[in-house]
Amino acid sequence: MTNIGLLGAGMIANVHAEAIAATNGELVAVFDPCKHRRDAFAQKWDCDSCDKIEEILSRPDIEAVVIATPNDQHAELSIAAMRAGKDVLLEKPMAMSLAQCDDIINVQKETAQLLQLGFVCRFSPAAMKVKQMIDEGKLGTIRHARATLLRQRGIPGLGSWFTTKERSGGGCLIDIGVHLIDLLSHLTSATTPERVLGMCSQTFSMESYGYDEMWSMPKPDGTFDVEDGVVAITTFANGITNQIDVSWATHLPESFIRDGITIEGDKGAVWFDLWGDSVAFGSSVDGRSNESTVEVNVNEAWGDAFQLEHKAFAEGIVNRVVSSTAGTSDDGRKVQTIVEAIYKSDNEKVEIQINRP
Ligand SMILES: NC(=O)c1ccc[n+]([C@@H]2O[C@H](COP(=O)([O-])OP(=O)(O)OC[C@H]3O[C@@H](n4cnc5c(N)ncnc54)[C@H](O)[C@@H]3O)[C@@H](O)[C@H]2O)c1
Known part of the structure; x- marks a missing residue:
């Protein structure tokens, strides 16, 4: 113990x-x-x-x-x-x-x-099942993965340290985008990031964000100087591309919103909700599309993780x-490398070549 x-x-x-x-x-x-x-x-x-x-x-x-x-x-x-x-x-x-x-x-x-x-x-039961399927070769060689995480009212503590760049380092990218960057990299065995294209947005403001139901209490006199949305694509040295689309808040109906991950390989592809209890698996058998659902043993997915x-x-x-x-700390550093490149790409409005001046 x-x-x-x-x-x-x-x-x-x-x-x-x-x-x-x-x-x-x-x-x-x-x-x-x-x-x-x-x-x-x-x-x-x-x-x-x-x-x-x-x-x-x-x-x-x-x-x-x-x-x-x-x-x-x-x-x-x-x-x-x-x-x-x-x-x-x-x-x-x-x-x-x-x-x-x-x-x-x-x-x-x-x-x-x-x-x-x-x-x-990484410990989401569905993500662990997908990792096992990838390790067993069910997806073949992986080329591309994408992750979407769109919240309806999920800006944590609007006006608090979370939305103050000096204290957080950024907005939804460094808060929840980092989970997805790391997860895609882990699942696809992406190697060194080489090129990054990213775009950040701020749709809401202290005034326009609705408070009826939200992540944590707003601080009305606080700061909100970070992005609440980001899309980015990273190309790795082994040719894999990983794409994220993340928003802390949208006006989308709650029932529509899912944390969806797609992994595409040359033998098969999966889609799963990070906190769901199944994985949608598609492949080709004798030249014909084959679809199945792989059940995942889940109690309460977030707590389990x-x-x-x-x-x-x-x-x-x-x-x-x-x-x-x-x-590991190397994984943490790799994610931070991509995060910094996304912010740079957004600032300079160009694709960033990592480790090149
Ligand atoms: N893994 C996840 O899914 C996940 C989810 C939420 C938050 N987080 C991360 O966890 C961290 C905390 O997030 P939170 O939502 O609990 O924030 P929070 O604001 O609810 O809590 C942070 C706490 O840290 C305290 N604190 C400040 N300075 C401190 C210090 N020097 N020593 C000890 N305590 C100090 C604050 O007083 C506060 O009580 C953040 O880095 C956040 O990114 C991770």
């Missing part, structure tokens, strides 16, 4: 606490600069509430920390935790810039601590290597 400390007591920290409890980990302490939040969290999850981060980092009984803070804290906290001898499960995005990713990777190498990235979509992520983290701590399903 691993003794874990949590840095951050916000929305996703509660999901981690639940997953830790379900996978036989021991959540022993939490730190959050907001006293009211950390105390309520500690009471709910029966752990110690710490006044200072050092109280967690200096405790010898704590082997690992989960970092579930705003993005601008990711680099500083993961570096501090690894220097204090803790293994780290770091929420996505890895950091806010490639330079910060490199700082984290340097300290990871120096300290030899385990660093797993919070790319939880976080539990599998924590199970992998616990195994990684024992084996001293990040599980093959989970995201």
